[in-house]
Amino acid sequence: MIDDDDLTMEAFILENRNVASLTPLMSPATLHERLPLGTAEAAFIDATRRDIGAIIAGRDPRFLVVVGPCSIHDLVAAREYLGRLRALADEIADRVLLVMRVYFEKPRTTVGWKGLVNDPHMNDTFDIESGLTLARSFLLELVESGMPAATEALDPIVPQYFGDLISWYAIGARTTESQTHREMASGLSAPCGFKNATDGNVQVAVQAMQAARSPHAFLGIDGDGRTAVVRTRGNPDLHAILRGGREPNYDAAAVEACIAALGAAGLPPAVVVDCSHGNSAKDAARQPGVAREVVAQRAAGQGALIGIMLESNLEFGNQALGDDVSQLRYGVSITDACIDWETTAALLRDIHAALG
Numbered sequence: 001m002i003d004d005d006d007l008t009m010e011a012f013i014l015e016n017r018n019v020a021s022l023t024p025l026m027s028p029a030t031l032h033e034r035l036p037l038g039t040a041e042a043a044f045i046d047a048t049r050r051d052i053g054a055i056i057a058g059r060d061p062r063f064l065v066v067v068g069p070c071s072i073h074d075l076v077a078a079r080e081y082l083g084r085l086r087a088l089a090d091e092i093a094d095r096v097l098l099v100m101r102v103y104f105e106k107p108r109t110t111v112g113w114k115g116l117v118n119d120p121h122m123n124d125t126f127d128i129e130s131g132l133t134l135a136r137s138f139l140l141e142l143v144e145s146g147m148p149a150a151t152e153a154l155d156p157i158v159p160q161y162f163g164d165l166i167s168w169y170a171i172g173a174r175t176t177e178s179q180t181h182r183e184m185a186s187g188l189s190a191p192c193g194f195k196n197a198t199d200g201n202v203q204v205a206v207q208a209m210q211a212a213r214s215p216h217a218f219l220g221i222d223g224d225g226r227t228a229v230v231r232t233r234g235n236p237d238l239h240a241i242l243r244g245g246r247e248p249n250y251d252a253a254a255v256e257a258c259i260a261a262l263g264a265a266g267l268p269p270a271v272v273v274d275c276s277h278g279n280s281a282k283d284a285a286r287q288p289g290v291a292r293e294v295v296a297q298r299a300a301g302q303g304a305l306i307g308i309m310l311e312s313n314l315e316f317g318n319q320a321l322g323d324d325v326s327q328l329r330y331g332v333s334i335t336d337a338c339i340d341w342e343t344t345a346a347l348l349r350d351i352h353a354a355l356g
Helices: 028-034 039-057 075-091 128-145 159-165 179-187 203-212 252-264 284-299 341-354
Strands: 063-068 096-101 149-152 168-171 192-195 217-221 227-231 238-242 271-274 305-311
Touching: 028 128, 028 159, 039 063, 039 096, 039 128, 039 159, 039 305, 063 075, 063 168, 063 341, 075 096, 075 128, 075 341, 096 305, 096 341, 128 149, 128 159, 168 179, 179 203, 179 217, 192 203, 203 238, 203 252, 238 252, 252 271, 271 284, 284 305, 284 341
Parallel strands: 063 096, 063 305, 096 149, 149 168, 168 192, 192 238, 238 271, 271 305
Antiparallel strands: 217 227
């Protein structure tokens, strides 16, 4: 038996027992001061958020296309992609609203590279302050070029650092059921889509939308990085995302079932189809076929189909992230496989024509 006289508080490690270190991080306000948003750019973001909200509500007849790399790992290649997409956006703007997919955080099923914010040097150094700086800087480039940005809301603290630059969010299949992410989405300042669960369960997304439209109070941080109680109003600009599961769910019957579930829950009948993941059986080459079938449904009168998501890069496919990042092939994804630019441009022009 332990003699109490021999014990001191120093003998116990009751907090942070499994934490190796704690590194202070600059506040969101500090990053905003270093990389400020101009008035004209702020007006652009506000306008594109309103446009997407109008598409969700059925007031804007344009088709929403969220397109771009599965994840951003090479800013040089990302800038080249941005330049090409920006030029095409003007060409098809009367019927299609293009939003560039700019994903800086990647959820992992087990372990792996977590994205530019978490590990910008791709070497497990986790220089998050540099990652946040690079991410905000690139988003400013998008906005200054006139291209709206889309991203996945994964870490609940990150939106404080560059949420003012995002026009559309997604909540992923792994996190749609998470109360933390539903609460976070209720306070996001931009439209947001919820994906069905990885097994294909759409009701999870419907319940998430019901939760995120409601006010919440939860722990977070303020602009100065201080822990705060965050009280939200609820996000009115929400929609479902069909991303497939054990089986694809982009066919007319699956879309109708999703619309019915949204209606039964008192939610807007607004559905985006993710042409990748379960809907393409993780085969990037199938994405154009999925997209064309969805657009055919829209052209035939299914107005609740408001858009699609595409994983696209400069080059086709993907590659493994090895120990030597200098050996990575330019313009090739290091996460999910993507369609190449030529295929993307042809597909987007076909979508524009089909919606005429």
